[in-house]
Amino acid sequence: MKNFQKLPIYLFAALTFGFASCESEDPVPENEGELITDVTLIFQEIDAGGNPVGTPFTASAVDPEGIEIGSSPTIEPITLAKGKSYKMTINAFNNIENEDITAEIFEEADEHQFFFLGTAFSSNILGIEYDDPGSIILGIRTILNVSASPTSNNGQMQVVLRHDLDKSFPGATNPNFANFVQAGGETDLDITFPVVIND
DSSP: OHHHHHHHHHHHHHHHHHHHHHHHHSOOOOOOOOOOSEEEEEEEEEOTTSOBOSOOEEEEEEOTTOTTTSSOOEEOOEEEETTOEEEEEEEEEETTTTEEHHHHHHHTTTTEEEEEESHHHHTTSEEEEEOOGGGOSOOSEEEEEEOSSOSOSEEEEEEEEEESOOTTSTTTTSTTOTTGGGGOOEEEEEEEEEEEEEO
């Protein structure tokens, strides 16, 4: 009789262990960011009508281990001219896996967004607006406007890529949104380019 009274306790313990085992074996979803080794900013000067002027040029940041992982990326300065406007296109690449990260970012545009910070914007040396295809808010393509009379001929442009953010968060449609962390998500890229303004 005593054995029959203990049986429900044994069953309960076995079931509890079984449920715990199932829960512990369930895969935990992970939010893996993009591994980016190369970032190239492509600049094309445009006239007042948005037509291309002159030859495109680039500024790059490279770290063979990954820009967010490596210790010392090689960063080229961005050189622009006073009073000019430029289309800026971002190309991101993972050289380790030979992957075009730009295409992935565009395919997952609802989960990604670039923000642009630094003294080049806070000092009103540069202005920027999103110019992505289909009027999406992403930042792969933007328009930069250089002040005709900048307060300084030198500044910095911080390029930040966020993943899994709340894109409807108040202020997040602003490419210079300094409080982007409040919109949630994680940082896939955070790189700062020197900016030089020529006459």
